[in-house]
Amino acid sequence: MPTELAVTSGHTGRSALAARRILRLAFGTGLSLWISQAVGWDISYIAPVLTMLLLAMPMARLKPKFIVVVVAALAVTIYGSFVFLPLLLHQKIVGLLLVGLALFHSFYFTARGGTAIVGTLITVGLALTVGIGTVSVDALLAVASGLMFGAAVGTAVAVLSHLLIADPIAAAAKPAAAKEEPDVVADVADAARRHAMRSLAVVAPILLWFVISGSSASNIAVLIKVAAMGQEVSRQGTRAAAKSLIVSTLAGGFAAIIAWEVLSMWPSLLLYTLLIVLAGLVFGPRIFKGDGLHDQADTWNYAYLTMIVVLAPAVLDGSFGSSADARFYDRLLMFAWATIYGVGAVYVFDAFWSGDRRNGR
Numbered sequence: 315m316p317t318e319l320a321v322t323s324g325h326t327g328r329s330a331l332a333a334r335r336i337l338r339l340a341f342g343t344g345l346s347l348w349i350s351q352a353v354g355w356d357i358s359y360i361a362p363v364l365t366m367l368l369l370a371m372p373m374a375r376l377k378p379k380f381i382v383v384v385v386a387a388l389a390v391t392i393y394g395s396f397v398f399l400p401l402l403l404h405q406k407i408v409g410l411l412l413v414g415l416a417l418f419h420s421f422y423f424t425a426r427g428g429t430a431i432v433g434t435l436i437t438v439g440l441a442l443t444v445g446i447g448t449v450s451v452d453a454l455l456a457v458a459s460g461l462m463f464g465a466a467v468g469t470a471v472a473v474l475s476h477l478l479i480a481d482p483i484a485a486a487a488k489p490a491a492a493k494e495e496p497d498v499v500a501d502v503a504d505a506a507r508r509h510a511m512r513s514l515a516v517v518a519p520i521l522l523w524f525v526i527s528g529s530s531a532s533n534i535a536v537l538i539k540v541a542a543m544g545q546e547v548s549r550q551g552t553r554a555a556a557k558s559l560i561v562s563t564l565a566g567g568f569a570a571i572i573a574w575e576v577l578s579m580w581p582s583l584l585l586y587t588l589l590i591v592l593a594g595l596v597f598g599p600r601i602f603k604g605d606g607l608h609d610q611a612d613t614w615n616y617a618y619l620t621m622i623v624v625l626a627p628a629v630l631d632g633s634f635g636s637s638a639d640a641r642f643y644d645r646l647l648m649f650a651w652a653t654i655y656g657v658g659a660v661y662v663f664d665a666f667w668s669g670d671r672r673n674g675r
């Protein structure tokens with residue numbers, strides 16, 4: 315019947331759209347990683363991370379204005395955070411309070427419905443600037459230039475991927491959002507503040523430990539993971555946030571272990587790239603569904619990010635063997651401990667700030 319034919323046609327179109335976006339995600343992330351590894355600038359793996367985050371968005375194409383906003387957010391955060399360094403070096407309490415306020419607003423931005431990639435980049439920029447700048451300004455300048463170069467490469471590859479693998483059909487226009495009543499807006503703002511404070515409780519203590527210990531410069535990947543954890547739980551209830559943290563770390567870590575063991579047998583940039591592409595094809599169906607996102611898209615986005623930031627620093631060391639294995643698994647263990655703390659922080663925070671418990675989440 316015509317109605318059944320239309321439904322079938324619509325379902326096929328949505329499936330084709332999701333398949334095209336999965337392929338674009340895997341191809342673009344793999345290409346960005348290949349370029350970053352071939353050139354090998356400081357923390358070059360920020361390029362495939364940014365490409366992955368951009369391509370994991372259900373957009374028919376990347377608008378130039380959005381690209382400018384993403385790069386500008388990272389640049390302003392990185393170089394704007396330099397103003398915190400004198401205070402962190404000479405008046406640590408004041409400096410840490412200001413950094414905490416800045417982190418809170420980055421989480422609040424996402425919790426209120428802001429673009430997740432912008433909030434994530436702001437948080438990552440703050441964490442890296444503060445963590446590394448308190449150890450070495452020279453190292454911070456190198457990391458800052460590497461981040462900006464990575465942002466340029468990552469966004470360029472994302473745009474190229476959209477041109478090469480375009481959506482087969484135009485994405486349906488979203489209906490205009492209904493105007494919310496003042497009391498609804500107040501409830502949303504209250505929930506956003508609560509979630510932003512919870513994200514701060516996850517990130518701030520770990521960042522503080524890195525600042526005090528002086529080990530942040532050698533654990534940049536862990537800082538990126540911790541910053542991403544804060545954004546990962548910024549919109550979720552208690553159990554959903556805890557589950558997301560555990561699943562993303564386990565899935566990303568397990569994928570990184572498989573890739574590392576394979577590369578240990580045959581070190582090859584081509585094989586490394588193909589493994590990242592394969593991971594994108596595996597994680598992709600759990601990110602895209604129909605003409606939008608899967609219900610668990612955030613979890614699997616951060617699983618893919620976890621795999622990259624666990625694996626990439628180890629591969630950049632340029633050596634395989636017992637010492638490289640030790641460094642790889644030490645870093646993975648730090649990810650695990652950070653996740654365990656994050657899950658505990660979520661449950662403890664929500665136990666005392668009971669706004670989410672009344673919803674049974």
